[in-house]
Amino acid sequence: PPPPPPPPFSSRRRHTRSTLQSRGLGDVYKRQVLPLVGADAAWVTVPGKDRDDLPRVIAQRGVPEEFIAAEVSSPLTTCPVCGPLLEGNCVPAGLELQTECPRIPKAVFAAAGLRTHVGALLRTGNGRQAILNIGWREHRRLTKTDRALLATVVHQVGIALENAQLYHAEQHARKTSQTVRRAGLAIAETLDLHTVIRTLLDHLAELIPYDRARVMLLEGSSRLRVHAMSDSAEGVQFIDQQSASFDVADDPVLRDALSGKRGKIIGDTHRHVAWGARMRPDYEHSWLGIPLVTGRTVLGLYSLSKSEPDFFTEEHLKLAEGLAAPASIAIHNAILFERARKSGELLQTLSRQQVDLQEAERRAISRELHDEAGQVLT
Numbered sequence: 080p081p082p083p084p085p086p087p088f089s090s091r092r093r094h095t096r097s098t099l100q101s102r103g104l105g106d107v108y109k110r111q112v113l114p115l116v117g118a119d120a121a122w123v124t125v126p127g128k129d130r131d132d133l134p135r136v137i138a139q140r141g142v143p144e145e146f147i148a149a150e151v152s153s154p155l156t157t158c159p160v161c162g163p164l165l166e167g168n169c170v171p172a173g174l175e176l177q178t179e180c181p182r183i184p185k186a187v188f189a190a191a192g193l194r195t196h197v198g199a200l201l202r203t204g205n206g207r208q209a210i211l212n213i214g215w216r217e218h219r220r221l222t223k224t225d226r227a228l229l230a231t232v233v234h235q236v237g238i239a240l241e242n243a244q245l246y247h248a249e250q251h252a253r254k255t256s257q258t259v260r261r262a263g264l265a266i267a268e269t270l271d272l273h274t275v276i277r278t279l280l281d282h283l284a285e286l287i288p289y290d291r292a293r294v295m296l297l298e299g300s301s302r303l304r305v306h307a308m309s310d311s312a313e314g315v316q317f318i319d320q321q322s323a324s325f326d327v328a329d330d331p332v333l334r335d336a337l338s339g340k341r342g343k344i345i346g347d348t349h350r351h352v353a354w355g356a357r358m359r360p361d362y363e364h365s366w367l368g369i370p371l372v373t374g375r376t377v378l379g380l381y382s383l384s385k386s387e388p389d390f391f392t393e394e395h396l397k398l399a400e401g402l403a404a405p406a407s408i409a410i411h412n413a414i415l416f417e418r419a420r421k422s423g424e425l426l427q428t429l430s431r432q433q434v435d436l437q438e439a440e441r442r443a444i445s446r447e448l449h450d451e452a453g454q455v456l457t
Contacts, residue, residue, distance in 0.1 A: 113140065113213075116228055120193060120214040122147070123236070125207070126155045126165060137240075142214070146191045149183045155210070158182040164200050165208055192216045199233040201240060211236050255398065258285050263405040272413040273307075273317055279381065279406045280309040286398045287391075289383040290362050296371075296379035296410070297337075301327045303379060336368040337377055342396045342403075343368045347388040365390035369399045373407040378414070381406075 113121060120141030126134050134155050136147050155161040159181055196214035211233055221229070262282035266275055276294050283292060292309045304324035309315045327334050331353045336343045345366040348354045365385040371378040383399065385391065 116213060116225065116232065117215070118213045119216045120191070120196075120212075122150070122212050123201070123209050123240070124150060124155065124161075124212065125209045130154065130156050137209070142191055142193075146183070146187055149187045153182055155182075160198065161210055164198060164210060195219050197221070197229060199229065201233060201237045207244075209240065255286060258282060259398070259401045262286075262402055266402075266405050266409045269409075270413050270416040272410065272417060275406070275409045275413050276307045276317075277315045279402060279409075280307065280315050283381075283383065283399065283402065284309070286402075287367075287383060287395050288385075290386050291384045292381065294379070294381045295333075296414075297327075297377060298324065303327050303333060332366075333368070333380070336380055337370050340370050340372050340377070342370070342400050344391050344393075344396055346391075348384075349388075362386045364388040367391045367395060367399060369396075369403045371403060371407040371410060373411045376411065378407060378410055 113119065120139075122139035122142055123137050124134050125137055126132070131154055133153070134151050136150055139147060155165060161182065191214075193214040194217055196212055199211045199213075201209040201211050213229070213232075219225075262278070262285075265278045265282065269275060269278075280292050280294065283289070290310060293305055294307045295303045295305050298304050302324055303326075305318050307315055307317050327337060332343070332345065332351070345351050345354070347364050348366050349364060363384040363386070365388060366382060367384075368380050368382040370380045381399075383391070383395075
């Protein structure tokens with residue numbers, strides 16, 4: 080039987096606008112966009128953050144994996160077609176047919192079966208750019224109607240991407256809020272210091288991807304000791320050696336972080352003049368430190384490190400600071416509870432010693448009275 084007719088354009092537009100996830104755009108292309116313009120393939124390429132970063136394909140339909148691998152193998156700015164398209168900053172733009180993309184080898188284009196394709200600039204609500212590519216396996220010429228349809232498709236796909244990004248942002252914010260709330264409740268459930276620190280590091284790993292994390296607490300007025308360390312390979316490890324301590328006065332970075340009572344980000348410790356001998360070339364480039372403060376009492380700080388330079392952002396800083404308040408209260412309570420427990424144990428020990436001394440004194444007096452009475456009787 081003949082295939083059913085495609086839905087009217089108004090329903091296509093509603094369906095495209097209602098797509099709230101980027102991965103769902105591939106199905107939209109198959110059912111709505113491609114039949115509309117009579118195309119065989121479509122893909123959306125997003126440039127990297129910087130000029131030399133590699134792009135990524137967030138949705139595709141009708142192109143093989145080898146073609147996608149070639150698409151993301153070099154920056155878009157190096158392409159004589161895509162580069163000017165991004166710099167032109169005009170939406171819609173680039174509605175000109177290309178026989179092939181200079182970035183992709185001819186053999187890859189031929190293996191995909193594409194003869195002609197069109198690239199158009201997409202603009203989403205957050206200011207990010209993307210390129211919508213539509214391909215045909217036959218030679219095509221764009222008529223006036225084709226250009227009008229393509230311009231409308233570009234506009235609707237841009238709206239769909241904007242909706243998808245807003246949806247992902249909302250989902251991410253909700254998940255982050257739930258994680259912070261769950262972490263605060265979990266941290267406050269116990270008075271054991273090791274459990275508090277382990278819970279803090281575990282929930283930090285859910286919020287911020289790090290290579291290594293440390294929890295350092297003050298001992299005295301200026302002595303800082305590493306109590307725990309966490310990484311992806313060995314998990315949380317507690318350190319009991321007194322050798323893992325140092326004077327804050329000898330480390331200007333930690334001194335500033337503790338005195339400022341606010342988080343601090345170092346983009347690259349290798350370029351930081353005050354990092355000095357603490358430089359770790361293998362795993363520590365980006366560094367983030369959050370002080371642990373309750374009231375006017377500075378307890379210490381916890382730090383996160385990443386091997387990638389300039390990794391941590393202001394958003395990471397805010398997330399880490401969001402756990403600082405409940406963690407500081409829980410650590411302070413755990414320290415006070417531990418001191419009270421040790422004081423109780425010391426009090427019990429002193430009480431037992433006092434009882435033992437009293438019993439010994441009674442025995443001594445008893446022996447003296449017994450000996451004296453015996454001598455008198457004799």
